Amino acid sequence: MDKSQLVKGVFDSVVNRYDIMNDIMSLGIHRLWKDKMVNSVHFTQNSKVLDIAGGTGDIAIRIVRREPSAQVTVCDINQNMLSRGRDKAINSNQLNFNWVCANAESLPFEDSEFDYCTIAFGIRNVSDRKKALSEAYRVLKPNGQFICLEFAPMHYQNKTLTKFYDLYSFKVIPKIGSIVAKDKSSYEYLVRSIREFPTQADFKMEVEEVGFKNVEFHNMSYGIVALHIGAK
Template sequence: MTKETDTAKTVSFGFEEVSPEEKVSRVKGVFRSVASRYDVMNDLMSAGVHRLWKHDTIAKLNPQPGERLLDVAGGTGDLSKAFVDRADKVARRRGKAGEASAIVCDINDAMLDAGRARSDMAAYDSRIGWVCGDAQALPFEDRTFDALTIAFGIRNVADRAQALSEFRRVLKPGGRLAVLEFSHMTVPMLQKLYDTYSFNVIPRMGEIVASDRASYQYLVESIRKFPKQEDFRDEVEAAGFSGVSVTNFSGGIAALHFGWAA
């Protein structure tokens, strides 16, 4: 076996190169470790701004009564809950019938357990389902969903092209894809400042709050390894999505890639 073949079969796990199978296993370990403190750490790391990014993502998605969302790598269910709530507001305003629903699909059972345990999820038992599944092999039929979201999860997937292909498969024609992910700042000097914060503060914060420095070291490394906005847009388009747009949040700390299933 040549060295080139070996290289082709590795993917990044932070700044390490590992096999796709090892990345899947190690990512599971990361999120199993941080599941109980995941929401708290998100608020601390972003000073709560991630909630605004998610709000704008749902606004762009424009949920409608009767629609069905698949929230991949959905963790504790923030986007699913927001999707259902916004669709209900549309229903009340327009007098439309039909309840929207969502499925949170996450490869990590500990994250799903943390989501189900949230006190504000009790009222959504009949509207939000929880499924343990892999983004690269979604356990759903073709053309099942009106919309699909993945927030801060695509960079953890071992094979992004395979995952995007699966997203396209399970969406109905005309279905909407919204990928919210940490990205690259549009001003180089600000990127340097953000990198300094990320590598020096976030792992230490993870050590103090979640008793897990290594997992948050991986998380900041994985952000730096993720493609730039225009390169990931090309990946989304290559998967068969049309009208793909990019919206930078907070100067590019996060970016929303939005597209339509043909």
């Protein structure tokens, strides 16, 4: 099965339990990572923001809480995730998002349309990362900012920590997935995809290779996740 079909199957299967699973698996810490991502950026007034692989809208909702005048488009390849996000946004009284079902590798937007492109826990799931990064670059205005939050493959020096992290990743997470989301294999995919993702330094190079400048990364939670920020 090709990766895009696999990923579609994963998110179709977990959509109803996606938010609760994030809370359980990360003990709620994904909320802090997302807060930190959005708080790391100074969103200017009336700026146009594209949240790529925006799923159920967690990042978009945080952006407008921080900068109510921002015009946010949420784009995701999975209509079910977007529908869930739209319901969540309505419940949070956010009615002005633009929801677009599209592939990050071929964005249906003009060149230089957005001031900011955000992507949280999405880049790991695309089939062709270079295409997706190039598309984010294309749709950003000159000097626009690219902000990417993603898990990093952990390479602990400390053996006990490595054992604990492996145990949690390969045993506990799939178990929680099978109990809560009734889907063990999707959460096995999640763990595998994190291990296969490039290191922070290698991903920084990939971001630079498509043209972004001043690229920096910041680790969170001892490098479990990393935030990469670059400018067009």
